[in-house]
Amino acid sequence: MLNSDRISSLFWLAAGIGITLLSIKYDFGNFLSPGAGFITFFAGALLSLLSLILFISSGKKRGPQSDLKALWKGLDWKKVVYILILLFIYTLVLKPLGFLIGTFLLLIFLFKVKGSYSWWKVLLLAFLITSGAFLLFQVWLKVQLPKGVLEGMI
Amino acid sequence: MDILNPIFFGFSVALQPFNLLFCFLGVLIGTLVGVLPGLGPVAAISLLLPATFHVPPVSSIIMLSGIYYGAMYGGSITSILVNIPGEAASVVTCLDGYKMAQKGRAGPALGIAAFGSFIAGTLGVIGLAFFAPPLAKVALKFGPPEYFALMVLGLTVLTFLAGGSMLKSLMMACIGVVIGNIGLDLITAQPRFTFGLDVLLDGVGLVPLVMGLFGISEVFINVEEKIGQREIFKTPLKGLLPSLKDWKQSFWPMIRGSVLGFFLGILPGGGAVISSFVSYGVEKKISKNPEEFGQGAIAGVAGPEAANNSATAGAYIPLFTLGLPSNAVMAILLGALMIYNMPPGPRLITSHPQLFWGTISSMYIGNFMLLILNLPLIGLWIRILRIPYPILFPLIILFCLIGAFSLNNNTTEIMLMLFFGVLGYLMKKFKYDGASLILAMVLGPLMDQSLRQSLLMSGGSGLIFFTRPICLAVFVMVVIIFLMPLLPLIGRMRKSVGTAEMD
Numbered sequence: 077m078l079n080s081d082r083i084s085s086l087f088w089l090a091a092g093i094g095i096t097l098l099s100i101k102y103d104f105g106n107f108l109s110p111g112a113g114f115i116t117f118f119a120g121a122l123l124s125l126l127s128l129i130l131f132i133s134s135g136k137k138r139g140p141q142s143d144l145k146a147l148w149k150g151l152d153w154k155k156v157v158y159i160l161i162l163l164f165i166y167t168l169v170l171k172p173l174g175f176l177i178g179t180f181l182l183l184i185f186l187f188k189v190k191g192s193y194s195w196w197k198v199l200l201l202a203f204l205i206t207s208g209a210f211l212l213f214q215v216w217l218k219v220q221l222p223k224g225v226l227e228g229m230i
Numbered sequence: 231m232d233i234l235n236p237i238f239f240g241f242s243v244a245l246q247p248f249n250l251l252f253c254f255l256g257v258l259i260g261t262l263v264g265v266l267p268g269l270g271p272v273a274a275i276s277l278l279l280p281a282t283f284h285v286p287p288v289s290s291i292i293m294l295s296g297i298y299y300g301a302m303y304g305g306s307i308t309s310i311l312v313n314i315p316g317e318a319a320s321v322v323t324c325l326d327g328y329k330m331a332q333k334g335r336a337g338p339a340l341g342i343a344a345f346g347s348f349i350a351g352t353l354g355v356i357g358l359a360f361f362a363p364p365l366a367k368v369a370l371k372f373g374p375p376e377y378f379a380l381m382v383l384g385l386t387v388l389t390f391l392a393g394g395s396m397l398k399s400l401m402m403a404c405i406g407v408v409i410g411n412i413g414l415d416l417i418t419a420q421p422r423f424t425f426g427l428d429v430l431l432d433g434v435g436l437v438p439l440v441m442g443l444f445g446i447s448e449v450f451i452n453v454e455e456k457i458g459q460r461e462i463f464k465t466p467l468k469g470l471l472p473s474l475k476d477w478k479q480s481f482w483p484m485i486r487g488s489v490l491g492f493f494l495g496i497l498p499g500g501g502a503v504i505s506s507f508v509s510y511g512v513e514k515k516i517s518k519n520p521e522e523f524g525q526g527a528i529a530g531v532a533g534p535e536a537a538n539n540s541a542t543a544g545a546y547i548p549l550f551t552l553g554l555p556s557n558a559v560m561a562i563l564l565g566a567l568m569i570y571n572m573p574p575g576p577r578l579i580t581s582h583p584q585l586f587w588g589t590i591s592s593m594y595i596g597n598f599m600l601l602i603l604n605l606p607l608i609g610l611w612i613r614i615l616r617i618p619y620p621i622l623f624p625l626i627i628l629f630c631l632i633g634a635f636s637l638n639n640n641t642t643e644i645m646l647m648l649f650f651g652v653l654g655y656l657m658k659k660f661k662y663d664g665a666s667l668i669l670a671m672v673l674g675p676l677m678d679q680s681l682r683q684s685l686l687m688s689g690g691s692g693l694i695f696f697t698r699p700i701c702l703a704v705f706v707m708v709v710i711i712f713l714m715p716l717l718p719l720i721g722r723m724r725k726s727v728g729t730a731e732m733d
Contacts, residue, residue, distance in 0.1 A: 080659075080660055081660070084660045084662070088401055088405075091405070092404070095408050095423075098422075098423065102415075102420060102422050103418070103420070106690065107685055107690035107691070107692065108685070108686075108689060108690030109686070109690075110681070110682040110685055110686075111418070112415035112417070112418050112420045112422055113422065114678070114681070114682060115407065115411060115674075115677060115678040115681055115682075116407070116408050116411050116422065116423070116678075119404040119405075119407040119408050120404070120408065122400075122404050123401055123404035123405065123408075126397055126400055126401045126404070127401060129397060130395075130397055130398065130401070133397075147659045147660070148454075148659075150456075151454040151455060151456075152453070152454045152455075152456060153454050155453050155454055156450045156453060156454050156655065159449075159450070159453060159627075160450075160648070160651075160652065163627070163631075163644075163648055164648065166631070167641045167644045167645055167648070168641075170635070170641055170644075171641060179628065179631075182624075182628075183624050183628065186623070186624035186627065187620065187621065187624055189453065189620070189623075189624075190453060190619065190620035190623070191618065191620030191621065193620075201621065205624075205625065205628065209628060209632065213281070213632055213636070217281045217284065218284055219280075219281065219632065219636040220636075220639050221632070221635070221636075222639075
């Protein structure tokens with residue numbers, strides 16, 4: 077059984093050591109003339125120390141609640157990964173495709189993640205929300221949203 | 231009557247049509263995000279922050295403040311009708327509010343919550359007007375060591391109140407300090423933790439960080455859950471106005487809740503949450519019929535609702551007088567004020583009186599708006615509660631995406647937000663607290679600056695923090711707070727507040 081606190085404390089321990097070492101590189105300075113890495117050195121060192129305490133104390137915890145696998149048990153974690161991939165792709169295509177087309181497509185996929193709506197309902201919702209958001213942010217709040225392939229047309 | 235002149239001046243600012251409109255928008259959006267589960271005031275404020283760059287700073291702060299106290303009231307609607315707190319500060323309202331609804335008294339419960347919030351908000355604003363200016367005068371005498379000590383105290387109190395593990399909360403504070411110091415060093419202009427990425431030279435933006443940690447991660451957590459349809463109270467609502475008997479039972483709990491909430495709100499860390507718990511505990515303790523609590527006692531709604539509302543007013547005191555945020559919302563407001571070139575601190579009241587007094591007066595007007603807005607609009611809020619989550623979450627994601635992009639018209643900010651979204655999701659899974667990370671991130675650069683200045687002042691001696699009386703007193707308090715969880719009673723109280731926040 078993998079203990080969740082044990083795993084996370086190891087991660088933060090590595091992060092803490094990394095921060096401490098980088099802070100020395102950025103110039104710790106001295107107490108008379110503290111350098112750029114002064115406060116982050118202490119933050120990193122304290123993080124390492126606290127992680128170590130958590131690592132040691134987590135050894136005493138037993139039971140299903142501290143099990144790493146239990147954190148995702150009975151949950152639909154694949155949907156999280158799916159949404160994350162969708163959002164990553166959206167970020168990449170937002171500028172070339174433009175806000176209107178990109179968002180319309182993204183919403184279609186997102187509405188299908190948890191809902192079991194008919195296609196026409198999904199298309200209508202995606203269309204209404206995309207145009208509503210465009211009106212609110214681009215027209216009213218003057219946010220410069222990317223126009224992409226529709227540049228010159230809108 | 232010196233105090234009245236600035237208050238009148240404040241009203242003259244707040245009553246300008248443009249500011250009234252923004253106040254109205256703020257309380258409306260606030261109630262909406264309070265009603266909607268999965269979108270709290272922290273995410274909503276950070277989301278709207280970039281959009282407010284186009285309006286005058288005073289109007290913008292008036293609106294963002296409206297979102298904050300509006301959300302407190304919106305949260306209680308869901309607590310009473312659905313038994314799901316829209317806000318951590320409304321957790322206690324579930325206990326008696328939902329029971330009242332089950333007994334067919336949802337109307338008076340909602341009504342007393344609205345009146346309680348209004349009375350408390352009003353008292354809170356009066357308290358703010360009286361206490362902030364003298365405190366600001368005292369704060370003018372503070373030097374870098376005092377500021378550093380106060381920031382350490384703020385972080386300590388927050389990690390203490392954060393619930394869950396104090397150790398993990400402290401770890402997040404350390405990470406927050408490091409994230410806050412990413413970018414060019416203010417003194418040497420040396421890049422720190424940028425890993426060659428130009429986008430990080432200016433530091434990590436507060437907006438993508440908050441929207442990732444609080445907005446996107448919340449969506450991830452909800453999406454993977456197999457939630458059923460929410461059970462919404464179906465009995466028609468009638469008689470929103472509480473009866474005379476209800477008023478008699480609620481009046482003193484409201485007043486006590488307001489005073490308690492205000493002073494607990496001043497303390498750094500989760501003021502609104504803890505004050506609602508303390509108010510409930512006090513009312514139950516002094517009640518002649520404590521057995522009615524948990525069974526639909528109206529005092530159990532009135533007290534905590536008043537407390538969480540006046541705590542929001544109290545939370546402005548450290549921000550406006552010391553420039554120190556006491557919770558995540560205040561941290562975002564601090565960020566906003568920095569962007570508007572109005573650094574908060576003891577000089578804010580004299581250098582930008584229109585901002586300070588205008589915001590305070592708008593809070594009074596906003597509370598009045600909430601009262602007249604919410605009683606007739608409850609039907610609308612109930613309808614919004616019925617929006618199914620499969621439709622709601624893409625909307626939340628869309629707002630976050632636009633909010634992040636509009637910061638610099640740059641997709642890199644979206645990438646940053648997604649990174650923090652994943653981090654926030656994992657932090658929630660592994661039970662790490664996001665609020666202490668945000669607060670430490672905002673305080674990080676200020677801590678760095680005041681620590682270095684203090685050491686320069688003392689010629690490199692750390693003793694400066696223990697030879698100045700205020701510093702010494704503050705550090706003694708820090709030590710006491712660290713030792714407090716060892717007391718069994720306080721340990722139990724921390725746990726109950728923490729569980730409520732985590733849930």
